[in-house]
Amino acid sequence: MENKNSFTLIDEQNGNLALKILPFQDRSFFDHIQRLNYFSVLLILEGDGIIKADYSEFNLRKDLLLCFAPYQPFLIQASSRLQGIALHFHSDFFCILKHHKEISCNGVLFNNAYSSPIVYLLEEERIEFIKLIESMKKEMVATQIAQYEAIISYLKLFLINASRIKVSQNPVQQTSVNELAEPMLVQKLKDSIELNFRAKRSLSDYANLLNINSRSLGTLSKKYFNKTITDLISERIIIEAKRELYLTSKSVKEIAYELGFSDEFYFSRFFKNTVDISPSNYRETVGFARAE
Incomplete structure (x- = not known):
């Protein structure tokens, strides 16, 4: 069922989803296997439980970014209220492989067999990601000149910041x-x-x-x-x-x-x-x- 608070940008050339921002406040959104044909980043604002991704399980808590590549299987088994924001974008809208030199998120946020899909956030980092999402939402409804370019600029900043934080969280540093x-x-x-x-x-x-x-x-x-x-x-x-x-x-x-x-x-x-x-x-x- 479509969330009335969601923001969706459609690719004018093929009619497919380009970008979607989806707030969620329900455990049922991701409680079954997801195999989506676009990149998904979930900002978890509230909740605890288990994240299952590929062959592994991870603990869920608030102030996380969860990053999934197209058709990467995942589900969330929340044991309490689950609240957050989902950011979905299609490769035809923004291809992380082609823009790897600019944002370096391939192999960091996505497509890394040796890393978890999780980025742990401080409160101030979570606030900055919400600001970037709000900026994207404003551009999605404004339909002004260079709309796509502006949205992609905010998306790049989002992914660059997430990549920098993830790189700083070397799992063997503990x-x-x-x-x-x-x-x-x-x-x-x-x-x-x-x-x-x-x-x-x-x-x-x-x-x-x-x-x-x-x-x-x-x-x-x-x-x-x-x-x-x-x-x-x-x-x-x-x-x-x-x-x-x-x-x-x-x-x-x-x-x-x-x-x-x-x-x-x-x-x-x-x-x-x-x-x-x-x-x-x-x-x-x-x-x-x-x-x-």
């Missing part, structure tokens, strides 16, 4: 001095997956690369990423597949081969089982802007 060896191993694990995810797909592969037993590596992965090694590898493959589908004109068969799948149909099944949509439908609904 590690005690006695555990300094572990963060080094965590970084080696990330580097190994980045180098080998196309060819190596098992826990034992990475245990051998890092010269550590499989059980210890599995425990380390759960401790620092709240995910299994298999989860990390699968998510990294999907992130790369999404990037290729959106930014290039390569066929699904080409992308499958480059990601280490000898069978295009097996890749398509893997993608659909994970994302809940076929690669071709993902390309069509998320948008397609060639970078070549």
Whole structure:
């Protein structure tokens, strides 16, 4: 049901949603799996409970930003009143991949297998984000000259500020001095997956690369990423597949081969089982802007 307090901007070229600002005060908004074909940022103003995203669970509280990429599954199980503001924007309106050098939020706020979707906010930071949202809302109803450009400027500021805050919240900074060896191993694990995810797909592969037993590596992965090694590898493959589908004109068969799948149909099944949509439908609904 449409929220009468929401603000929606429609893409004049294709009639699809470009940007939407949606206040919510009801636990039912996100209490079932969400797989949206646009980017979503949720500013949580009130509530507690559990956030489920991809393969992990996180604690919910007020003063959070939750950042989700297109078709990234998530839901919120709130145990009390849930209040906040949802900011949705489509890639055709603003593509974070094409504007990565300007705002650097890809891999920070979105599309990072090793990071949670959460940005923790101080009270003054939350107030600034609300001001930016209010500025976007004013532009959405004003319909003045250069309306889109003004809205995108505020959206860029929103994402830049969120990225800066997220970068300052290094999850291993809370590690005690006695555990300094572990963060080094965590970084080696990330580097190994980045180098080998196309060819190596098992826990034992990475245990051998890092010269550590499989059980210890599995425990380390759960401790620092709240995910299994298999989860990390699968998510990294999907992130790369999404990037290729959106930014290039390569066929699904080409992308499958480059990601280490000898069978295009097996890749398509893997993608659909994970994302809940076929690669071709993902390309069509998320948008397609060639970078070549």
